[in-house]
Amino acid sequence: MRILFLSSEAHPVIKTGGLGDVASALPSALKNKGEDVKIMLPAYPSVLEKVPWIDEGKDIGKLLGIAPARLRNSEMPDTGVPLILVDCPLFFQRGGDPYLAPNGEDWQDNYLRFAALAKAGAMVAEMPDLMGWHPELIHAHDWQCGLLPAYLPRDRNLRPATVFTIHNIQFQGIFGKEILPSIQIPEDLFCDRGVEFYGKVSFIKAAVAMSDAVTTVSPTYMEEVKKDAMSGWGLDGLLRARSENFHGILNGVDYSKWNPREDNSIPHNYDSGCLHIKPENKIALQAEAGLEQNKDVPLIGIVSRLAEQKGLDLVLPVIQNVVLSGGQIVLLGSGDPGLEKEYLHAAASFPGKVAVRIGYDEGYSHRIQAGADFFLVPSRREPCGLTQMYALSYGTLPIVRRTGGLADTVVDMESEHNDNMQGTGFVFNEATSADLMATIERAFNFYRDKKSFEWAQWRGMQCNFSWENSANSYLELYYRHRR
Numbered sequence: 453m454r455i456l457f458l459s460s461e462a463h464p465v466i467k468t469g470g471l472g473d474v475a476s477a478l479p480s481a482l483k484n485k486g487e488d489v490k491i492m493l494p495a496y497p498s499v500l501e502k503v504p505w506i507d508e509g510k511d512i513g514k515l516l517g518i519a520p521a522r523l524r525n526s527e528m529p530d531t532g533v534p535l536i537l538v539d540c541p542l543f544f545q546r547g548g549d550p551y552l553a554p555n556g557e558d559w560q561d562n563y564l565r566f567a568a569l570a571k572a573g574a575m576v577a578e579m580p581d582l583m584g585w586h587p588e589l590i591h592a593h594d595w596q597c598g599l600l601p602a603y604l605p606r607d608r609n610l611r612p613a614t615v616f617t618i619h620n621i622q623f624q625g626i627f628g629k630e631i632l633p634s635i636q637i638p639e640d641l642f643c644d645r646g647v648e649f650y651g652k653v654s655f656i657k658a659a660v661a662m663s664d665a666v667t668t669v670s671p672t673y674m675e676e677v678k679k680d681a682m683s684g685w686g687l688d689g690l691l692r693a694r695s696e697n698f699h700g701i702l703n704g705v706d707y708s709k710w711n712p713r714e715d716n717s718i719p720h721n722y723d724s725g726c727l728h729i730k731p732e733n734k735i736a737l738q739a740e741a742g743l744e745q746n747k748d749v750p751l752i753g754i755v756s757r758l759a760e761q762k763g764l765d766l767v768l769p770v771i772q773n774v775v776l777s778g779g780q781i782v783l784l785g786s787g788d789p790g791l792e793k794e795y796l797h798a799a800a801s802f803p804g805k806v807a808v809r810i811g812y813d814e815g816y817s818h819r820i821q822a823g824a825d826f827f828l829v830p831s832r833r834e835p836c837g838l839t840q841m842y843a844l845s846y847g848t849l850p851i852v853r854r855t856g857g858l859a860d861t862v863v864d865m866e867s868e869h870n871d872n873m874q875g876t877g878f879v880f881n882e883a884t885s886a887d888l889m890a891t892i893e894r895a896f897n898f899y900r901d902k903k904s905f906e907w908a909q910w911r912g913m914q915c916n917f918s919w920e921n922s923a924n925s926y927l928e929l930y931y932r933h934r935r
């Protein structure tokens with residue numbers, strides 16, 4: 453099937469979070485199954501820099517009547533999945549983050565920038581001659597691509613099937629009604645079956661209302677967002693109404709990138725058959741992070757956006773107790789300036805025990821996964837979460853809160869399903885520092901029993917969250933909706 457993946461990011465050419473991983477791994481898995489997939493992305497500077505080649509493309513005039521643009525063919529540097537790039541300098545030739553201006557605020561014209569991306573996607577579908585290829589189905593992602601179905605022809609026979617995935621319902625793309633003329637959405641779509649949401653324009657709501665099928669990234673998160681207005685950020689009612697066509701499909705792990713046997717970002721490769729090598733990564737990590745080098749202290753790794761959603765404020769009050777219990781913490785993250793400051797302060801207060809690096813560093817994130825004993829994800833809300841699955845494949849036991857995809861992927865050591873046979877990590881229920889600390893203590897006690905610990909590491913490494921399974925679920929959905 454000809455499938456167009458419309459996304460605002462895809463690793464390795466541009467990535468700010470889990471969406472970037474998904475938007476590159478899923479198309480690659482589909483391509484390996486023989487599907488004719490292309491990814492469509494904005495031509496940000498980092499994308500133009502990282503692709504192996506790019507053609508001249510086609511002039512598509514001015515997007516939204518103001519921004520001259522070309523659609524250019526290229527391909528992903530690692531997987532060879534074909535790319536269609538929206539080369540529109542006015543909107544996308546900007547340094548730094550795809551969504552945020554240098555002052556940390558959203559780019560003021562994000563509604564125009566991402567309306568233009570969706571519009572370009574619709575043009576490829578509507579004009580078969582434009583790229584010499586047109587999709588039978590478009591799979592669009594998150595609010596940035598939410599207007600896609602609003603730009604497609606209304607006649608069902610003239611439009612491709614549409615699937616929309618919610619990676620995080622918190623980010624919705626809500627703007628005042630006055631933007632309608634500038635984004636070229638007709639007034640009659642400002643309605644309950646269109647873009648209107650409590651008197652405003654919502655990009656995500658448009659997609660939820662107008663796509664043939666809607667998915668989100670784990671079964672538990674799907675149930676959570678349907679539950680009530682708070683969990684569903686106001687979209688719960690619509691999602692309940694769309695239940696029949698709303699599905700929770702767990703994200704997968706790209707094991708070609710996240711596999712300790714072949715990972716060239718880590719100093720000592722290993723697998724579940726030679727777990728005795730893993731502590732050498734721990735010593736190397738401790739050295740790199742400036743922690744005391746000791747194989748026998750429990751080391752907790754954290755790699756995360758620093759945001760309220762991720763629950764990292766819950767960790768700050770327990771850092772002292774972790775250190776008093778003999779543990780170490782290594783954190784890599786960036787985001788909320790207040791949290792950044794507090795973590796740096798914690799590192800300064802416990803030198804050799806707590807190491808904090810503010811920033812984004814792909815290689816270091818791999819070395820933390822390989823070197824830590826535990827990997828902490830204390831999220832308040834977590835649609836799927838990838839890092840706990842990476843941790844499992846590195847034999848690093850996850851400590852997670854029971855929410856969204858974390859609940860779907862980590863089996864608590866003491867759960868009724870465990871029988872000491874299936875536990876892969878430690879799961880706590882309440883988003884409180886007390887519950888978190890009690891669980892860390894439980895994990896540290898477990899750590900002392902080396903044999904049980906190694907067995908649990910081994911079990912985690914046998915988990916298979918490969919894209920193969922998720923890709924099959926998506927394909928089933930695609931074929932169900934293809935016209």
Ligand code: ADP
Binds near residue numbers: 757837
């Ligand atoms: P989210 O998309 O909500 O940020 P996920 O767990 O789904 O969370 O995905 C986060 C991805 O971003 C993972 O691949 C993780 O390793 C990566 N990541 C997050 N913060 C950093 C960072 N500071 N440096 C490197 N990688 C990071």
